[in-house]
Amino acid sequence: MIFHCPVLVAEVIRYMRLQPGNTYCDCTAGGGGHLLQMLQASPESTFIGIDWDPDAIAHAQSVLQAYHDQCTLIQGNFAEIDLILERLKLDELDGILFDCGVSLYQVTTPARGFSYDHDGPLLMRMSPNTMALKERLRSISKHELAFILRSYGDVRGYRRIAELLYARRMSLRTTVDIRTIVEQGTPKRFQKKNCRRVFQALRIWVNDELNNLANGLAAAFERLRVGGRLIAIAYHSGEDRIIKRQFREHHANKRGVLLAKKVIRPSAEEVRVNPRARSARLRVCEKCA
Ligand SMILES: C[S@@+](CC[C@H](N)C(=O)[O-])C[C@H]1O[C@@H](n2cnc3c(N)ncnc32)[C@H](O)[C@@H]1O
Known part of the structure; x- marks a missing residue:
């Protein structure tokens, strides 16, 4: 079973500017796809992976087994990133990723109730507590x-x-x-x-997705070290509007710099291989002094 096919991987790795000894957080660990690629690209960095879905965390744990010393996986809502980092006794991070929306596993597993293609219960929740x-x-x-x-x-x-x-x-x-x-x-x-x-x-x-994103993204920016980067991938205009607005505000307040003037989209080749990537839009903001 393919849990998820991560999008814009090369772009995430390039913009994250991974450095040995630094700590990064993937707020939407999913099947661990982005995390695995980042761990392989920078085995001497430390990573935190958060996901609201316990099935995602269980899957990521098995995929990232070989890296358990460098990668801590936490089940939780990224809107509570402050609480999560406090528990881990972490003040600041060098880079944070939000890859919004749902995983392939969630939308193709009838029992989760996200799919209109299959008969399933009316659940549609990412966390069993919702x-x-x-x-x-x-x-x-x-x-x-x-x-x-x-x-x-x-x-x-x-x-x-x-x-x-x-x-x-x-x-x-x-x-x-x-x-x-x-x-x-x-x-x-x-x-x-x-x-x-x-x-x-x-x-x-x-899943109150837009409020969670607005709160999580704002809290994550505060947790970035100066020079640290916030990368967000949206699949829906509502998500992209929140990301664009927050990043532009940081830029206007001179608290952040937009690293890509234009939104970054997957290449035609990526969309051919993974058609679900077609609506992905990536934005990056670097925190300033
Ligand atoms: C597009 S998938 C991420 C896939 C991942 N990047 C990968 O490479 O496998 C989005 C993930 O975000 C998670 N998610 C959505 N809302 C969340 C929230 N408020 N807090 C934490 N995780 C959330 C979903 O459960 C889902 O696994």
Whole structure:
């Protein structure tokens, strides 16, 4: 099973400017793909890997077994990076990576409830401590549901789909129930795209992804040593907006420098090999004195 295929690896390694003896943090360890490449590129550096998903941490632990002396893996929410670093007795870091969104494992494992392609329970949560989609839907208002579909998924016909979902929210049991409703409310030729958008919107809502990113990214910047670099990869316009805004503010306040003037995208060759990389957008900010 392929857990995840890391994107923009060469760019992450180049911008991280890995140095022996320095400490780096991957806030979204996932299957350990970026961590493994960074460990191989700089075996005398120290790494922290955080992920909210215990399955990701278990997988990363097995992939990174040979490096257990240089790499500490922690299950937790990156929005709580301060708490995590305090527990590790670490004040500052030399580089921090956020690779937002979901892993291939999460979206292709029916039991996790992220997938519209397979029947699965209405969970859609990254951490077992988060309230599942099924419970969240029971207490939502029609207005809120429409807002979520529009702002997190740009869903076509979001009002109608919100109405259909709202009317049947108490009897929804599986991901296929949601898919069926979306298909009912969408013209045939847009159904697949709209399913993807609805599932993305619900996932972002259930996991409070945009607030976590805004809080985690801001806290991470404060933990950077002067000269340290914050690298963030977005897959969705909502994520990219938060990253762009924070990095530009640091630049404007002379607390940071934007290292790449333009957003960095994967090459055509990378997208050919890994089509899921196509929406990736990488930004880098270096902390100034
Ligand atoms: C795109 S994947 C990262 C893949 C990883 N870079 C790799 O090479 O395998 C995103 C990961 O971020 C994790 N994640 C999402 N929100 C999180 C949060 N608030 N705190 C910690 N991890 C989070 C997900 O569980 C998922 O494993």
